[in-house]
Amino acid sequence: MTPKFVTVNGRAYRWSERPLVVVCVDGCEPDYVNQAIEAGFAPWIASLNGSGTCLTADCVVPSFTNPNNLSIVTGVPPSVHGICGNYFWDAEAGAEVMMNDAKYLRTGTILAAFANAGAKVAVVTAKDKLRALLGHRLKGICFSAEKSDQVTLAENGVADALGLAGMALPSVYSAALSEFVFNAGVALLERERPDIMYLSTTDYVQHKHAPGTPAANAFTGMLDACLRRLDMLGATVVFTADHGMNAKTDALGRPNIVFLQDALDAWYVAGATRVILPITDPYVVHHGALGSYATVYLSMPAMRDDALRRIAAISGIELVLTRTEACARFELPEDRVGDLVIVAERLTVIGTSRHRHDLSGLTAPLRSHGGVSEQRVPLLANRPADALPSRRWRNFDAFDLGLNHLR
Amino acid sequence: MTPKFVTVNGRAYRWSERPLVVVCVDGCEPDYVNQAIEAGFAPWIASLNGSGTCLTADCVVPSFTNPNNLSIVTGVPPSVHGICGNYFWDAEAGAEVMMNDAKYLRTGTILAAFANAGAKVAVVTAKDKLRALLGHRLKGICFSAEKSDQVTLAENGVADALGLAGMALPSVYSAALSEFVFNAGVALLERERPDIMYLSTTDYVQHKHAPGTPAANAFTGMLDACLRRLDMLGATVVFTADHGMNAKTDALGRPNIVFLQDALDAWYVAGATRVILPITDPYVVHHGALGSYATVYLSMPAMRDDALRRIAAISGIELVLTRTEACARFELPEDRVGDLVIVAERLTVIGTSRHRHDLSGLTAPLRSHGGVSEQRVPLLANRPADALPSRRWRNFDAFDLGLNHLR
Numbered sequence: 001m002t003p004k005f006v007t008v009n010g011r012a013y014r015w016s017e018r019p020l021v022v023v024c025v026d027g028c029e030p031d032y033v034n035q036a037i038e039a040g041f042a043p044w045i046a047s048l049n050g051s052g053t054c055l056t057a058d059c060v061v062p063s064f065t066n067p068n069n070l071s072i073v074t075g076v077p078p079s080v081h082g083i084c085g086n087y088f089w090d091a092e093a094g095a096e097v098m099m100n101d102a103k104y105l106r107t108g109t110i111l112a113a114f115a116n117a118g119a120k121v122a123v124v125t126a127k128d129k130l131r132a133l134l135g136h137r138l139k140g141i142c143f144s145a146e147k148s149d150q151v152t153l154a155e156n157g158v159a160d161a162l163g164l165a166g167m168a169l170p171s172v173y174s175a176a177l178s179e180f181v182f183n184a185g186v187a188l189l190e191r192e193r194p195d196i197m198y199l200s201t202t203d204y205v206q207h208k209h210a211p212g213t214p215a216a217n218a219f220t221g222m223l224d225a226c227l228r229r230l231d232m233l234g235a236t237v238v239f240t241a242d243h244g245m246n247a248k249t250d251a252l253g254r255p256n257i258v259f260l261q262d263a264l265d266a267w268y269v270a271g272a273t274r275v276i277l278p279i280t281d282p283y284v285v286h287h288g289a290l291g292s293y294a295t296v297y298l299s300m301p302a303m304r305d306d307a308l309r310r311i312a313a314i315s316g317i318e319l320v321l322t323r324t325e326a327c328a329r330f331e332l333p334e335d336r337v338g339d340l341v342i343v344a345e346r347l348t349v350i351g352t353s354r355h356r357h358d359l360s361g362l363t364a365p366l367r368s369h370g371g372v373s374e375q376r377v378p379l380l381a382n383r384p385a386d387a388l389p390s391r392r393w394r395n396f397d398a399f400d401l402g403l404n405h406l407r
Numbered sequence: 408m409t410p411k412f413v414t415v416n417g418r419a420y421r422w423s424e425r426p427l428v429v430v431c432v433d434g435c436e437p438d439y440v441n442q443a444i445e446a447g448f449a450p451w452i453a454s455l456n457g458s459g460t461c462l463t464a465d466c467v468v469p470s471f472t473n474p475n476n477l478s479i480v481t482g483v484p485p486s487v488h489g490i491c492g493n494y495f496w497d498a499e500a501g502a503e504v505m506m507n508d509a510k511y512l513r514t515g516t517i518l519a520a521f522a523n524a525g526a527k528v529a530v531v532t533a534k535d536k537l538r539a540l541l542g543h544r545l546k547g548i549c550f551s552a553e554k555s556d557q558v559t560l561a562e563n564g565v566a567d568a569l570g571l572a573g574m575a576l577p578s579v580y581s582a583a584l585s586e587f588v589f590n591a592g593v594a595l596l597e598r599e600r601p602d603i604m605y606l607s608t609t610d611y612v613q614h615k616h617a618p619g620t621p622a623a624n625a626f627t628g629m630l631d632a633c634l635r636r637l638d639m640l641g642a643t644v645v646f647t648a649d650h651g652m653n654a655k656t657d658a659l660g661r662p663n664i665v666f667l668q669d670a671l672d673a674w675y676v677a678g679a680t681r682v683i684l685p686i687t688d689p690y691v692v693h694h695g696a697l698g699s700y701a702t703v704y705l706s707m708p709a710m711r712d713d714a715l716r717r718i719a720a721i722s723g724i725e726l727v728l729t730r731t732e733a734c735a736r737f738e739l740p741e742d743r744v745g746d747l748v749i750v751a752e753r754l755t756v757i758g759t760s761r762h763r764h765d766l767s768g769l770t771a772p773l774r775s776h777g778g779v780s781e782q783r784v785p786l787l788a789n790r791p792a793d794a795l796p797s798r799r800w801r802n803f804d805a806f807d808l809g810l811n812h813l814r
Binding site for chain 1: 435437438439440441442444445446452453455456461462463617618619620654656657658659660661663722752753754771772780783785787799
C-alpha cells in the first residue's frame with residue numbers, strides 16, 4: 001500500500017498516481033518565455049494560459065544555481081538546507097571551497113523521501129556539480145548530461161544514458177547539454193515511468209543570448225517541445241527556474257564590474273578583508289565568475305560600519321547588509337555567510353580583484369545573475385489549480401504546487 | 408563677436424564653433440544598443456569604443472519622457488525646472504491636468520539661452536506634446552514630426568518640414584515618427600548648419616519590442632545611420648536617452664499591474680485618496696498609461712503612515728516614500744508631488760482603477776518604464792574627452808559633456 005502523504009522538512013506532499021515532472025530551467029528570466037511565445041516558438045507553453053496554472057515566483061537570493069536547485073528539491077530556503085552558494089569560506093577548514101559536496105547539505109530532499117516511501121524517482125541534471133547534491137541518499141536514477149558517458153547501473157540507476165538521450169556526449173558549454181536533459185527526461189518517462197522526476201538544465205544559452213534573440217528562441221522552442229511531450233505522456237508538469245538573467249553591460253557591451261576586493265584593499269591593509277563570490281564554480285567560461293552578489297569577511301568586527309558605508313557609496317551597488325540582516329531577509333545560514341552581504345544593481349556585477357578574473361572566455365557581452373534583480377521566475381504547470389492560497393510563491397514551492405494544489 | 412560661455416541655470420557652457428547635436432532616444436535601454444551591435448546593426452556606434460566617449464548615466468526618476476527631456480535641455484533636475492511628469496494634480500486649479508504647457512516650466516533652457524546669445528538653434532521632436540516645452544522662448548527652428556504638415560516659417564522657423572525630411576506625414580504610432588526626426592535632423596544640419604540642435608524621438612518601438620528582436624535592431628540601425636551622417640557632416644554628436652525600458656509582464660506576457668486606487672478604495676472610503684499616474688498622456692495605445700511610478704494624494708495627513716505601510720506590503724512594490732523623502736532623493740518639486748511616491752519593481756507597473764485603463768491597444772506584451780529600474784541610460788559622444796570629472800553622470804549632463812568636456 002502506498003502512503004497518502006510524504007512529509008519532508010515540515011511540509012506534507014500528497015502521493016500522486018500521475019507522474020510529476022518538475023523542470024528547473026536554469027536562468028529562465030520570464031521574458032525568455034514571453035518573447036519566444038511572441039515569436040511563435042513556444043505554442044505549448046502559450047496554451048497554458050487559461051488551461052494551466054501560471055504564477056510568477058521569487059527564487060532564493062543569492063540568485064544562483066545551487067542554492068535554488070537545493071531549495072526546489074528540499075522545499076525550504078538555504079537557512080534550512082545549508083547550500084547558499086556554489087562556493088564559500090569554510091570557517092572550520094579555513095579555506096575557500098566548493099559547496100557541491102553532499103556533506104554540506106543539512107536536510108533531506110523530497111526526492112529521497114519519496115524514493116524511501118517506495119516511489120520510483122529519476123533525476124537528470126545538465127552539469128555534474130549538482131548531481132551529488134540532488135542525488136543525496138536517493139535510491140533511484142540520477143545522472144548528469146556532462147558525465148553521461150560514465151554512468152553505471154549501480155551508481156546512476158541506468159546503464160546507457162547516451163542511448164537513452166539518443167545523443168553523443170555534449171560539450172559542457174553548449175545548448176546541447178540541456179537538450180540532452182530534455183531528451184533523457186522524455187525517454188525516461190516513456191521507458192521507466194518514474195513517479196517523480198526532476199530535470200535541471202544549464203544556463204549556457206541564457207548567459208550569452210538575450211530574450212527574443214534567435215538562439216534564445218530556439219532554446220525555448222526546444223524546452224516547449226520537451227514539456228509538450230512530457231504532457232502528452234500523461235505527466236503533471238511543473239516548470240520553474242533557479243534564477244532570472246539580465247544584461248550586465250553598458251550600451252557598448254562592456255561589463256559593468258565593481259572589483260570589490262580591489263576597493264577594499266585600497267581602503268584597508270591587504271588581507272584585512274576577504275571577498276567571496278558564491279557564483280564561483282569550475283565552469284567560468286560563460287560568466288567569468290561574475291554575478292551580482294558577494295559576501296565579505298572582515299578581520300576585525302570594528303571595521304563593519306565603516307566598510308558598509310564605503311561599499312554602499314560605490315556606484316552600481318544596490319544593497320549592503322550585515323550578516324544578520326542578510327540572513328533574515330534572504331533566509332540564509334549565518335555560519336556560511338560573511339560579515340557583509342553585497343548586492344549589485346541590475347546591470348552591474350561584483351568581482352574580487354581585476355587580475356583574478358579571466359574574461360577571455362566572454363565571447364558575448366556579459367549576462368549574469370545573483371542579485372535581487374534576478375529574483376522573479378516563472379512557476380507554471382500544465383493543470384489548473386483549485387483556489388490557490390494567496391501567498392508569496394517561491395520557486396521552491398514547485399513540488400508543493402505539483403502535488404498538493406493541482407486538479 | 409560671439410561669447411565664450413553661455414551660462415544657464417548655474418552652469419557655464421562653452422561656445423563651440425563646431426555644431427553640437429544632442430540626440431535623446433526615447434526609451435533607449437542600454438541593451439538595445441548592445442544587442443544591435445552584436446547583431447551587426449550598429450557599426451557606427453560600435454566604433455565609438457576607443458574613439459569616442461562612452462558613459463552610462465542616470466536619468467531622472469520618474470523615468471518618464473517629459474521630465475527627462477526638460478532636464479536635458481535645462482541641465483537641471485525637476486526640482487529646478489518644475490516638470491515632474493506628463494500629467495499632475497494642479498493643486499491651485501484643483502484638477503488633474505497635462506503638464507505640457509510652457510506655463511509649468513520654471514526655468515529657461517540651454518537652447519533658448521544659446522539662441523539669445525546669437526546661436527542658430529534647431530529642435531525636432533517626434534510628438535507634439537514636447538514641442539511647446541522644448542521650444543519655450545526659443546528663437547529658432549522648432550517643430551514636431553507629428554504636426555510636420557502644419558509648420559509655418561513664422562511659428563516653426565521652417566516652411567516645409569515634410570520636404571525637409573523627404574517623407575509623408577508619419578503616424579503618431581510608428582517607428583516612422585522617429586525616422587522623420589532623424590531625417591529632418593540630418594537635412595537641417597546639411598541645409599541650415601545650426602550651432603546647436605536637439606533631436607528627440609518616440610519610444611513606440613521600444614514599448615513593443617525587446618532589445619535584440621528584429622524590429623528593435625532595425626530601429627537602432629536607423630539611429631546608427633543617422634548618427635553616422637551627423638558625424639560625417641562634422642557635428643559633435645552626443646546621444647543619450649530619457650529613460651530605459653523593461654518588460655512588465657509574466658512569462659506568458661500578461662501585464663503585472665498593481666491597481667493602486669482599487670487597493671486604496673478597499674482600505675479607505677472612496678475619495679479619501681487620489682492616485683496620479685504621471686505617465687498619463689494623450690497617447691496611450693502603446694502603454695495603456697501604465698508605468699512603474701505613481702504619486703498619491705491623501706485627504707488627511709494622519710493617513711500617511713498607515714497608507715505607506717499598507718502600500719509597501721503589496722507584492723511588486725519596490726519603494727514607498729513620503730513627499731519629502733521622494734523630493735530629496737529624486738530632486739522633484741514638492742508642490743507638484745503627492746503625499747506619497749510609489750515605485751514598482753522592474754517587472755511591475757502601477758495602475759489606478761482597473762476600469763480606468765483601456766488595455767485594448769496593447770497588441771504586444773507590455774513593456775514600460777517610470778521606475779528606478781529604468782534609470783540607467785547610455786551617454787555617448789563621437790569625440791574623446793579629456794580627463795572627465797569623476798561624478799555621477801546624468802543624462803542632463805549631455806550639453807555639459809558635448810560643450811565643456813570633449814576634445
